[in-house]
Amino acid sequence: MNTLVLLHILLGFMIIGSLVTVEIRNMLSAVISVGAVGFALSIMFLFLGAPDIAITQVIVEILSLILLIRSTINVDNMAIEKRGEHVLSNRATLIFIGIILAFAWFSFHSLRPFGYPSMRVSQFYLNQGLKEVGATNFVTSVILDFRAYDTLGEAMVLFTSISGAFAILRRWKREQHKDFLRIDREH
Amino acid sequence: MKENRKSGMTFIVKMITNIMIGFMIVFGGYIVLFGHITPGGGFPGGVMIALAYILVTLAYGRNIVERKVSGITASVVDDLGALTFWFIGIIGLCVGGEFLYNFLGKGKPFHIFSAGTIILNNIAITLKVGMSLYAIFLALAILGRVVTDKNERKDEQ
Incomplete structure (x- = not known):
């Protein structure tokens, strides 16, 4: 049960990190928060009992962070600007996210519980x-x-x-x- | 490495690179060779070895590391890794009648020479992944050159 609480905390951290990535204006900070999300994901894999995936996630995250930082560090960091209001696109995005969440709710409830896979081959x-x-x-x-x-x-x-x-x-x-x-x- | 003291990053970064590079390559090799016993395998080990080369590239500059392993060599080794994997599969086809058949002995569990061809496949994937990511990093380093040229021109003025 403790693991479940920790996983929810990490999930919240990842959601906040993703929001920061999308909303922040400085590009280097956005890259760094992408890295924070990736490292939280690797800790999550570790607590779910998948050390192979956790190792791979950490290492690939370091590599992609190096590439992203190297490509953004010389660029004008304030390149992202908000141009006006996009009311229609915001509404469309919200509607599609709602539809996807509704389908995800039903599909996740029809899944078997964690650790009891439906295929016998495992x-x-x-x-x-x-x-x-x-x-x-x-x-x-x-x-x-x-x-x-x-x-x-x-x-x-x-x-x-x-x-x-x-x-x-x-x-x-x-x-x-x-x-x-x-x-x-x-x- | 003495003649190009100005290229690359500062002295501190270079000294830390000199210390860390051996540990990184040894740990990458450990992850690969013990991939069938402990968590790990060819992919993370290969990326770790590629990261060791990338660290040298970042610290010392591109010209010095290309003298050790050039981009052409890296891509040739990358192809050789993929071909090795395929070749192990073909040997399994000839020996056991199935593609990628595990034709070596099983061995005792928890020993390094166990599980047949898995260790060979791991080494092949390491060569493939590591050298291909390193070569991609060298290729992407061209993109940074435009900015570097601009800075050098400013220095000359």
Whole structure:
């Protein structure tokens, strides 16, 4: 029961952090509050009994924070300005959030309680994992033995995204066509 | 690293980097190699090793770290990691009749050489993830160059 209270406190912290991220005017502060939300999420994973995900969340959060801070620290920090009132878009957003919350209320009440999954295959992994794979970390035995296809697919997704990023950010063509980039430099 | 004393961050950051870099790489390797015993695995270990390289890049500047591991090398190692994973799967197909079959012995639980091919797969994913994120960071460092050029021009004036 104590864990539940703590999870609710962390949830409130994350909601406040997200609101601060959206509403604050300084871009660097927004990035820092995104990082705070991510670290609260990793603590949440830790209390839910998922240390693998918690480690991954912390490390990926650090990496994304470095990238975001590096990209925003040289920019004009007060770039976000509110331009007028958007009454219609605010109303539309509120209506859609209400619809999504209503559906979420019904769907979460039809779920089984936490720790009692509806699929029997996870119980099979817990019973037979040590005998069939020999790994004491069941998460690793699932992602690299029972479901290794998925991990291969994830590696391919990462490979494709990195290839796309390289195609956009490459340097050699950029230096051939320096004249087109002159406008950016003198800005 | 002596000739470029001006590039990168301050002396304090460089000294802390010198101390921390070994711990980071050793802990990343520990997370990878014990991924089938304790929490961890190839992905967090790979990101941690990439973060070690990124720390050196931030502290010492891009030119010095590119002399150790260039962007081309990083992307080649990245491809090799993906190919290693695929190749382990093909060996499983040849030996056991199924793709990604666990063809090595199970071993005793809680030993480092247990669980067959999981440790090899973890190392392959580490190479893939770590080097690809490092290469992406090097590629993104180009974007910061425009601002740096502008600052240098101000200094010259």
